Amino acid sequence: MSQLLGRHDCIENLRKDLVDLQGAIVDVFSRIGPVSFSSWKFPDKLSCNLDMVALLDQYDFVEGEVSFNQHSHIVLLELVIDR
Template identity: 60%
Template structure:
C-alpha cells in the first residue's frame, strides 16, 4: 500500500471524504452548537475553528514533488482522524 502514498486519486478521494465529514459536522453543529475541543492535528487550535478549505488547498497533490505529495497525503489522513 505504500506505493499509493501520494497518489493523486487517493488524495482526491480523501479530500472528498473530508468535505463530506465537514458537511456532516456542520449539520450537527448547527443543531447542537460547536464542540469546542482542541484539534488532534493542530493542538494549539480549536478543532471547530479549523479552516478546512484552506487546509485542503494547502495539502493537495503536487505534480513533480513526490515528497510533498506523500507528506500531504499523511496530513489528509491525520485530518480525517482530527474530524
C-alpha cells in the same frame, strides 16, 4: 501499501472524504452548537475553528512533487482522524 502513498487518486479521495465529513460536522453543529475540543492534529486550536478550505488548498496534489504529495497524503489522513 507504500506504493499508494501520495498518489493523485488517493489524495483526491481523501479530500472528498474530508469535504463530506466537514459537511456532516457543520450539520451537527447547526443543531447543537460548536463543540469546544482541541484539534488532534493542531492541539493549539479548537477543532471547530479549523479552516478546512485553507487546509485543503494547502495540502493538494502537485504534479511531479513526490515528497510533497506523500506529505499531503499523510496530513489528509491525519485530518480525517481529527474530524
